[in-house]
Amino acid sequence: MICIFANGLYEGELDFSCCEKIVAVDGGANFLRLRKIIPDFFIGDADSVENETMDWLRKNNVEMKLYPSEKDEIDLELALEFFKDEEKIVFGWQGERLDMILALFYLLKRFKNTVLESENLTVGYVEGRMILRARVGEKWSILPLGGDATGVTLKGFKYTLKDAKMPILKPYGVSNVAISNEVEIEVREGGVIYFRWKKEPS
Template sequence: MPRKIIIAAGGPPHYWPEIDHSEKAVYVGADRGVYHLLETGIIPHYAFGDFDSVTEEEKRKIQQADMMMVEYEKEKNATDLELALDWAVSQRPSSIELIGATGGRLDHALVNIQLMLKGLKNGVKTVMKDVQNEMELFLPGTYEITTSELGEANYISFLAFSSEVKGITLKGFKYPLEMADLHIGSSLCISNELADKSGTYSFTSGILLMVKSRD
């Protein structure tokens, strides 16, 4: 199985999480995300996009870098990040991490969160990270989370990503739940915390979005 793939979209770099330059991952840039990676000292292995969000000088820098570059027409039916993510999912990596996908245009941020469904439906762990948050989608089951996994995050929130999430149970949390139903548009499970060193969350149907956040 290929190693972890990190995809950088074109969101403002000051919203990016801290990048571990020593991590052995395959780096992929989507449009302006390619330039931002180069600016951090990382030459991505692959670049996808129409590159309409970079200047001519920035594009020359991208073209001069030693990477596989896949360029598209500006008029297309998918965003540059979706094209990069489709490729990444097809590689069946150990996991996919999305950065640079928040902090800019709200329409892009919202659709980028929805794009994580591609990983979920194909059985590839897909996580979106920025400087304050980490997001992941889950299918029905039972999952454990520990304080070490939270890192600097203060809060754990759960949101219904489908119209309804049934049978959600939270154990080891400050605000526990037992077989509750969580509806889209409900704030029932916002800003929870672990009460112990670990906790479990489970549900019986629907799609659940978990957000780990820090102030």
Template sequence: MKVLIISNGEIRDYEFYKSLLEEVDMVICADGGANHAYRMKIKPFLIIGDFDSVDKEILEFYQKQGVMVEKFPTMKDETDTQLALKRAIELGANEITFIGVIGDRFDHSYANLSLLLYSLKRGVKSRIINEKNEIYLIDDQIELEGEKGDLLSLLPYSGEVEGIYTKGLFYPLSGETMVMENPYGISNVFIEEKASVKIKKGLLLVIKPKD
């Protein structure tokens, strides 16, 4: 089951995300993510969180429509998006897309990378998308589609990533190692319509950015 999780981070162009709705089976809103869903005219399956950021009128609107609501106390260990992720997996998600998890707060944006790690450790494919980035975390391999000239950046998420192999990229890698203090994997370039990345050991962020 494919799940879209909408959080309360920055979403500027609602039209950009419409195609995602055609790909998913369920939408879950993390607290104020329901505000975005309302503006996108989406009826979520579930709204979950401590409800410190969702518009009360929007929450009541969705409750009247029969949308499931799960409220948690403000004093909790998990973020609202973490709660949404856990519930998505419990409901049977095997692919998850996160939107609204990147914004002006770098601490929140960086922390939300842990969502990808949590998913990865449980065998669930996941990605973070906004208007300028498509972000994945791998511990084995991935294949991505693109157009010639598209960018692809490879950045270590663990201290060291060993045995990196790529295909379809201008700067090929054949068994190289990357370390966090030397991010030479920025802005590689698609030379084919598909690019693949494979690693032997570690955790690697695979980011498809748009300028």
């Protein structure tokens, strides 16, 4: 599993046990330095990286792929593309830039083997059929992404669906509840984004 550390907010404890390779994306390297976690790889334009962090990366011989600040891609997109064929978890993806978060949600549609992870929330994208871990009582939201989703089936939830249509202009999939330790999401056409609240949101 590729664990990608972005330049966003980090709160609480994160589980790094699944990380086979650690990738710092731009200012995410600052977080890793403070935690004394040496990444295997650095990707970005370094505009959010402290000088002390850049020195630390070089001192530890971290492989770097540097880009110009003026480009058509966000730094995180470059990292997702570089590891496009591998399973990925992104930490530190939340922050004040709602535009960046929306862009990242769209990127999930392109990089389907990616999930966004924080202490409270897991976000992922489903086309086809997927069985996911859950805990009874957790709040989930399932919403179409990029267009209408059809042939949607939801199992293991309080509010189930069978071969239903989820119009993008009527987001009725907000605030479902898991009633099983496994849930199933299936989409025949289009795709949905899911939000798994591991802790009850305020």
